[in-house]
Amino acid sequence: MKKKTFRGGAHPPERKERTEGLPLEYVRSVKQVVIPVNQHFGAPIHPLVKVGDVVKRGQKIADAEAKMTVPVHASIAGVVKKIEPRMQPNNIDGMCIVIESDGSDATDFLPPLDGFACTKEEALARIHEAGIVGMGGAGFPAHVKFSPPPGKTIDVVIANAAECEPYLTIDERTLAENGGDVVEGLAIVMKALGVKKGVVGLEDNKAQLVAGIGDAIAKRGHGLDISIQVLTTKYPQGGEKMLITAITGKEVPSGGLPMDVGCVVSNVGTLKAIADAFTKGIPLIERAFTITGGACETPKNLVAPIGTLVADLVPAIVKVNDASLRCIVAGGPMMGVSVPNYAFPIQKNTSGVLLMDRAEAEASEEGTCIRCGRCMRTCSCRLSPALINESLLANDLEDAEAIGLLDCIECGTCSFVCPSRVRLVQRFRVGKQLLRGKKQKEAQSARK
């Protein structure tokens, strides 16, 4: 099979060897969970329970009516102890529901649903009811992603197992141990969308999984046309747009969505969660993640209830060398968020926890751009980061937009390759916010 890839990109050190091939370890009993109410991208939702309520595992505890929302479920059975703002993995305090375990395992799941006998509407409603969001990182509501507006047709559903972020090995483990569920989930989505073609895309550092996925497709692919595409390992291949380009050769139009080129991309963890929501009726209440890094003495691939505090995993399940610990990151090293301590919960889109030591976490000082052009040659969106940076430093938002600021996917490759450690992507994140704010103001004043 011919390997495919996209143009540009970089090769950060992979550092996956410590958790590669380590079987998933299940964290079954936790004494408490801190479940963030808002774990999705979209409109805010609100708690349905109050302090003192007894909840069952799988019971819906927060929801709202708006379309761009996804409900949240209790991940353990117990008593609601507090509803208060707590630190989330994005390093921002958000409303959280604190549940203390009562030792029982009372469950309140949905009835199983046959994804191949139900209508499209029933399938999408189930995906929504089960609280499923994109688990690769963005937290985008899955049922919205699977609802193309009239006029847009989807030709291919891509299962994203690129896992281009260094350190992380959780997509690998999910495919290796739950490949059948991933294929089942993919088949359910293909059936719901009426799509003929499915592709599992993974980088060649996981090529040993191909045979196993092939078996899973034969057993649980429901006879659908599902193929495997091996990709040349390169960052940011797991980015939705880059994966589509690598596999189909098509480019998602500027400002558009994958569905504009007939594609839907879904992380393998999300697809596994979809399979569980149909075959077992279990909503999204646990997730698999990699916990590793130089200061982590027992790197592992864990599965834990949503809302498990990392602080509760240390030191019983994960041993940390406190002396060398320098940086805690929720997510991968390229796009993850660094946090001040362990007191944050695993949420639906937490794919990893990095405990980096002094040698790994470089504290650099920003230098000046020497115009070497490395950022431009590696930008997978073919932007000119050095020039956008110049415009932003000059407070010229119009020029930054003209060069393509809004097309930036914030993958961080430019900052990774910069010899002067110029804060490129960091400045672009701020610049995008400023630009959106400015546009909103202009739109408001135009309406008046």
Added chain:
Amino acid sequence: MPANSMLLSSSPHVFANVDVRKIMLAVILALAPATAYGVLLYGIPAVVVIVSSIAAAVLGEFLFDLAIGKKPRIGDLSAVLTGLLLALILPVSTSWWMAALGGIFATVFAKEFFGGIGANPFNPALVGRAILLMSFPAAITTWHKPFGPIVDATTTATPLNVLKLGGTLQDVAASVGATDIGSLYLKLFIGARSGCIGESSIMLILLGGALLLALGVIQWITPVAMMASAVLVSWLLGTDPVFAFLSGGLAFGAIFMATDYSTSPITPAGKALFGAGAGVITALIRKFGGFPEGVTYGILIMNSVAPYMDKLRVPRYGKVRPPEPAAAKEAVK
């Protein structure tokens, strides 16, 4: 719980193993063969020029930064490289204090005055040379025979000088002791001719260029565009194209000067246009100008327009017309 000393920074949290110092070191390494060959050709006087140029460039930048209250950055080796580049494009007849003056002009006036590394519009080493050429025209255009003592009796003309003074290619061959055109080409390629300290051996310069390409420090576009256009225009103007390529400072300038990050365009199309322009100007000066060589001014003139060439950007990802929705197509029908 970890101590309260966690590093909090916006992603990415890992970085490529590259910094400005390593890049500058790579260029210095790439210049090492040509530098060593220059010392072999001209002996101790060449060492004096090289050392005084580098020392003055570094010291000048350091003291200037101290004086204006800026944190000195000489550790990035950029000033060392500038000093070395300047020395290599000076003839060995330059006295030590002239070389030192050039080094100061290069780093202090041409670079730090504009804000330091990355902010200077003109190539510092070339500015240093241009100023010396204007200030001491006699010294900077006096050439000595290779492998001889640096005394008045051993002065000679460079191959381009011979041509400028109306000589033919045969005259040039005779001036370097070659019997026919073929052996002239070979001598020029190897570098058995007079010229600036580092510009003679095209072979060693190309070797350095190959190293920089292999390390990804420079891109091929600029040097190829510059050499190709200079050779093409020279040929159209009646000069032997192989001679145009092998003589003067074309190869040195195209590989080590026109690729300077700060002073050349950053986009591929910009690099191509920049290189081509510098090559054309070089050829025109060689043919019609007052000087036999035009690489210095060819590149400096293009430096002044380089920022505009950054507007020649590659089409970005997804910058295509979105495919028309099927419904809209139906409506048109």
